[in-house]
Amino acid sequence: MEKEKVQHLPASCSGDDVAAALTADGAVIVDSVISSDFVNDLNAELRPWMERTTPGPDSFSGKNTRRTGALVARSQKCRELVMHPLALATCRKFLAHATSFQLHLTQVIAIGPGEPGQTIHRDQWAFDFFGFPRGFEVQCNTIWAMTDFTELNGATRVIPGSNRFDDKLRFTEEDTSAAEMTRGSVLFYSGSVYHGGGPNRSSETRVGINITYNLSWLRQEENQYLAVPLEVARTLPVELLRLMGYQRGAYALGYVGDLLDPIQIVRPDILAAGAGDVQGSAEKLKQQGRELRQSAKR
Numbered sequence: 001m002e003k004e005k006v007q008h009l010p011a012s013c014s015g016d017d018v019a020a021a022l023t024a025d026g027a028v029i030v031d032s033v034i035s036s037d038f039v040n041d042l043n044a045e046l047r048p049w050m051e052r053t054t055p056g057p058d059s060f061s062g063k064n065t066r067r068t069g070a071l072v073a074r075s076q077k078c079r080e081l082v083m084h085p086l087a088l089a090t091c092r093k094f095l096a097h098a099t100s101f102q103l104h105l106t107q108v109i110a111i112g113p114g115e116p117g118q119t120i121h122r123d124q125w126a127f128d129f130f131g132f133p134r135g136f137e138v139q140c141n142t143i144w145a146m147t148d149f150t151e152l153n154g155a156t157r158v159i160p161g162s163n164r165f166d167d168k169l170r171f172t173e174e175d176t177s178a179a180e181m182t183r184g185s186v187l188f189y190s191g192s193v194y195h196g197g198g199p200n201r202s203s204e205t206r207v208g209i210n211i212t213y214n215l216s217w218l219r220q221e222e223n224q225y226l227a228v229p230l231e232v233a234r235t236l237p238v239e240l241l242r243l244m245g246y247q248r249g250a251y252a253l254g255y256v257g258d259l260l261d262p263i264q265i266v267r268p269d270i271l272a273a274g275a276g277d278v279q280g281s282a283e284k285l286k287q288q289g290r291e292l293r294q295s296a297k298r
């Protein structure tokens, strides 16, 4: 039986469109979002780091797959991808049930020829396999295609609609379909959709940039505070710093010292109150503060 394919949207779509498709299917491809020049620039910045990366330590990471991280520290163009307006608009909508969201990880995934398919999984299993309620989304993920993604070269395998399945299920390649897309396109997928890196049966390397976001009351998969040295962090836009985690998750998570907003440590020069409020979360934070004070009085 022909498996259901991942739907495609045009580059002119909105974050609301992408979020709606994610709610329906758990995955959607947006075609030709970034230009060929942009992909060339990304490749030029990333190549030296990719060349120095050793293959994965186990079959889940992929013994013939190179995973290169710390992309905010290493690549100016990746910073732009992290802050891509379509990605942020999608997160804002798809993760709107939380006060704010944050950057979860940045990783080039280069699947080499001969690599077998990765175990089909949900990315949210990273949270110690906690069983989040069905429909309660904790991640919004992207894979930007740096090469064409084809069935042959290891395009991500996805089970559209599996965001609504039970947890901890096991699947094989036959249950999935290949998220085929052209270089410069992007696959959006939820933390709840079953998927995995495809087997690379070609003679070329398949390269994607995985940039994921999660609710800011959860732990980040990539430690941005150590991956990006403070001297580098100090040069970054406030909006990016907030995404990296230099913000409080909900009312209190991640404060520093005497209840300081972490942005005040990185950028003592700016007035922290309300500065760089990328996700309109200031109002929600104030409301949470009011509610906490109310309940303390009772």
Ligand SMILES: O=C(O)CCC(=O)C(=O)O
Binding pocket: 109, 118, 123, 143, 154, 155, 156, 157, 195, 196, 197, 198, 208
């Ligand atoms: O590289 C891919 O296509 C997907 C990889 C993946 O799902 C993962 O490493 O969690």
Ligand SMILES: [Fe+2]
Binding pocket: 121, 122, 123, 195, 196
């Ligand atoms: Fe994954």
